[in-house]
Amino acid sequence: MEKQERILYFMLSAVLVVSAAAAVLYQGASSAVQGFLLIQQHPARLINDYVQVGGGGGALLNAVSVAAISLALIWFVDVKLSGPTIAAFFTIMGFGLFGKTPLNILPIIIGVYIASKIAGKTFSEYILIALFGTALGPLATYIVVEFASVNSLLPSLILGTAGGIAAGIVLPAAAISMLHLHQGYNLYNMGFTCGFVGLFAAGLLEASGGNVAVQVVWFSGSDALMYWITPVLSGFLIIFGILLEKLWRTGNGRKRHVWKDLLLIQKRSGRLPDDFMDNVSNGGGLLNTGILGFLSWFYVIAVGGDFNGPVLGGILTIIGFGVFGKHIRNCIPVVAGVVVSCLIFGFSLSAPGPILAALFGTTLAPLAGEFGAHVGVAAGFIHLFMVVRTAAWHGGIDLYNNGFSGGLTAAMMFAVIEWYRSTRPDDFPRRRPEDVSEGG
Amino acid sequence: MKRKEFLLQLIGELSNYLLEGMPRRVVLSVHQEADGIHISAMDDTPHSDQEVEVITHALQGEKRPELSGYYGHMIGHDLFSPARLELLGLQVKHGEVNRSENGIRIDILLGGEQFDSSNFELP
Structure with a gap:
C-alpha cells in the first residue's frame, strides 16, 4: 500500500x-x-x-x-x-x-x-x-x-x-x-x-399481499448538525487535498500542483470509470470534492431547502463522486436543467423531489462532460420529470432512485446520440484514383 | 466461447482506436497459447510522442480488479464513440506500444495469474 x-x-x-x-x-x-x-x-x-x-x-x-x-x-x-x-x-x-x-x-x-x-x-x-x-x-x-x-x-x-x-x-x-x-x-x-x-x-x-406504496417521512427545517457537516467536511477535504500533495507526496511521484490538477479534472468527461485520483492526482481529486461540497451546500441554501438526512445524503454523494466522475463543469449544466424543468412544470425548487433531483441528478454529469453543456441541460430537464415517477415503480426499495431514473434518461439519450451518429452520412474519405492504382 | 467473445471485445476496442486515425493499412495478429494470448496490431498512421505516451499510460496502468471486473465489461461495445484504451489496459496482463516504420505497433499480452508475460515470446 x-x-x-x-x-x-x-x-x-x-x-x-x-x-x-x-x-x-x-x-x-x-x-x-x-x-x-x-x-x-x-x-x-x-x-x-x-x-x-x-x-x-x-x-x-x-x-x-x-x-x-x-x-x-x-x-x-x-x-x-x-x-x-x-x-x-x-x-x-x-x-x-x-x-x-x-x-x-x-x-x-x-x-x-x-x-x-x-x-x-x-x-x-x-x-x-x-x-x-x-x-x-x-x-x-x-x-x-x-x-x-x-x-x-x-x-x-x-x-x-x-x-x-x-x-x-x-x-x-x-x-x-x-x-x-x-x-x-x-x-x-x-x-x-x-x-x-x-x-x-x-x-x-x-x-404476496404487501403494501409498497411510497411514503415520505421528511424532517422539515434545518437540523444544525446536518447543516454544518457539509462546510466542515468540504473545508477539511480541500485542506487535506492541498496538504496531501505538498507534505505527503509519494516518493517517486512527480510534483503535483493541485490547482492545476483541479483544472485538468474539469476537462475530463467523467464517463465511467473515470478515477480522478488515478488519472490526475489524489490532491486535485480531493480539492474537487471539497469545492463540489461547498457548491451543493450553497445551492440548498439558495433554494431554501431543508437540511436533513436525504439532503445531506445527496451532498455526501456528490462529494464522493467528486473523485469519480463529477466536477464543476459537468455538474452545473445538469443542475441547471433540473432547475429549468422545475420552473416550467411548476415544481418548488425546495420540495423533496426537486431538491433531491438537483443533487442526485448529477449522476448524468458525464453526458455534459462528453457532449457539452446543452446535452447536460437536456438531461437534467428530462431527469426531473422522470424521477418523480420512478420511485413508485419499485416502491422505494431502490434507495438510488435518481440512479434508476438517471439510467433511463442516459440510456434514452445515448440511444438517440448513437442513432444520430450511425445514420449520418459516412465521413469515410473516398479513395483517390492514384491510391487505387498503387494497390494500397 | 468465453475466450472468443472476450478476444472479440478486445480486438474491437483496439481496432476502434487504430481506425480512428484513418490508416491506409491495419495489420492485426492474434497468437493463442495454452497459458496466454498475444495480440499485436500495427497501423501506418503517424502518431505524436504525446499520443504514444497516452497509449502507454493507458495500457500499463495499475491493475485494478474492482474496475476490470465491473466496468471493464464495457470494452468493445460502444464503437461509435472514441476508443477507450484505458478499458483495454484494465483487462490486459501487459501492453506496450512501439513505433514501427510508418506508424505504431501495439502489443497486448493476456494470461491467467500464473502467466508470466516476460517469458512470452513475441512473434
Missing part, C-alpha cells in the same frame, strides 16, 4: 471518528444511541429520513456505522482506496442518513460475495457492485419490519435475510447488462440496476 493510500485511510477514519463524536456531543450519548436503535427497527424505503426518526445524532451514528463497514470491507478485500471506493464510502455514509442500516446492507454484500464465487471471480472484482448494491438494503428491512406486522418476527428475519441475499446474487449479472444500456453515462449504475431488480421485488411483494 502506498504512503498516500495509507494517509487516505487515515483521513476517512478521521471523518468517521469526528462524525461519531459530533453525533454524541450534539444529541447526548444516550439519546443518540436510542435514536440509532430506533432507526434499526424503522422502515427503510424511500423516503424515510432518519433525522426525523432518530434525531440528527442517531442518524449520523447510523451513517458512521454503515460507512465503517464499507471502509473495513475495502480494507479486507484489499482493493485500492481511490476514486470509486471513496465514492462508495461517501455514498454509503450519505444513505446511512435515510435508508441504509448495518443490518440491511449485510445480506446484499453476502449475496454479491456468493455471486462472485458462482462466477469464479474474486470478490475484489465485484466489490463495487457489493458496496453500491446496498441500495437494495430496504428490501431486507421491508420484509423484516413491515411484514413483521402480519408474520412472526423470526420467519420474517430469515425471509428478509434470504431476500437480501437473493437480490445480491442477481446484482452482478444485472449491473453489467445495465452498464451496456447507457455505456457509462450514468454514474449511479447500481441505482439503475437496483431499480430494475426492485421492479421485480416490488411486484413479488405486492403479489
Whole structure:
C-alpha cells in the first residue's frame, strides 16, 4: 500500500471518528444511541429520513456505522482506496442518513460475495457492485419490519435475510447488462440496476399481499448538525487535498500542483470509470470534492431547502463522486436543467423531489462532460420529470432512485446520440484514383 | 466461447482506436497459447510522442480488479464513440506500444495469474 493510500485511510477514519463524536456531543450519548436503535427497527424505503426518526445524532451514528463497514470491507478485500471506493464510502455514509442500516446492507454484500464465487471471480472484482448494491438494503428491512406486522418476527428475519441475499446474487449479472444500456453515462449504475431488480421485488411483494406504496417521512427545517457537516467536511477535504500533495507526496511521484490538477479534472468527461485520483492526482481529486461540497451546500441554501438526512445524503454523494466522475463543469449544466424543468412544470425548487433531483441528478454529469453543456441541460430537464415517477415503480426499495431514473434518461439519450451518429452520412474519405492504382 | 467473445471485445476496442486515425493499412495478429494470448496490431498512421505516451499510460496502468471486473465489461461495445484504451489496459496482463516504420505497433499480452508475460515470446 502506498504512503498516500495509507494517509487516505487515515483521513476517512478521521471523518468517521469526528462524525461519531459530533453525533454524541450534539444529541447526548444516550439519546443518540436510542435514536440509532430506533432507526434499526424503522422502515427503510424511500423516503424515510432518519433525522426525523432518530434525531440528527442517531442518524449520523447510523451513517458512521454503515460507512465503517464499507471502509473495513475495502480494507479486507484489499482493493485500492481511490476514486470509486471513496465514492462508495461517501455514498454509503450519505444513505446511512435515510435508508441504509448495518443490518440491511449485510445480506446484499453476502449475496454479491456468493455471486462472485458462482462466477469464479474474486470478490475484489465485484466489490463495487457489493458496496453500491446496498441500495437494495430496504428490501431486507421491508420484509423484516413491515411484514413483521402480519408474520412472526423470526420467519420474517430469515425471509428478509434470504431476500437480501437473493437480490445480491442477481446484482452482478444485472449491473453489467445495465452498464451496456447507457455505456457509462450514468454514474449511479447500481441505482439503475437496483431499480430494475426492485421492479421485480416490488411486484413479488405486492403479489404476496404487501403494501409498497411510497411514503415520505421528511424532517422539515434545518437540523444544525446536518447543516454544518457539509462546510466542515468540504473545508477539511480541500485542506487535506492541498496538504496531501505538498507534505505527503509519494516518493517517486512527480510534483503535483493541485490547482492545476483541479483544472485538468474539469476537462475530463467523467464517463465511467473515470478515477480522478488515478488519472490526475489524489490532491486535485480531493480539492474537487471539497469545492463540489461547498457548491451543493450553497445551492440548498439558495433554494431554501431543508437540511436533513436525504439532503445531506445527496451532498455526501456528490462529494464522493467528486473523485469519480463529477466536477464543476459537468455538474452545473445538469443542475441547471433540473432547475429549468422545475420552473416550467411548476415544481418548488425546495420540495423533496426537486431538491433531491438537483443533487442526485448529477449522476448524468458525464453526458455534459462528453457532449457539452446543452446535452447536460437536456438531461437534467428530462431527469426531473422522470424521477418523480420512478420511485413508485419499485416502491422505494431502490434507495438510488435518481440512479434508476438517471439510467433511463442516459440510456434514452445515448440511444438517440448513437442513432444520430450511425445514420449520418459516412465521413469515410473516398479513395483517390492514384491510391487505387498503387494497390494500397 | 468465453475466450472468443472476450478476444472479440478486445480486438474491437483496439481496432476502434487504430481506425480512428484513418490508416491506409491495419495489420492485426492474434497468437493463442495454452497459458496466454498475444495480440499485436500495427497501423501506418503517424502518431505524436504525446499520443504514444497516452497509449502507454493507458495500457500499463495499475491493475485494478474492482474496475476490470465491473466496468471493464464495457470494452468493445460502444464503437461509435472514441476508443477507450484505458478499458483495454484494465483487462490486459501487459501492453506496450512501439513505433514501427510508418506508424505504431501495439502489443497486448493476456494470461491467467500464473502467466508470466516476460517469458512470452513475441512473434
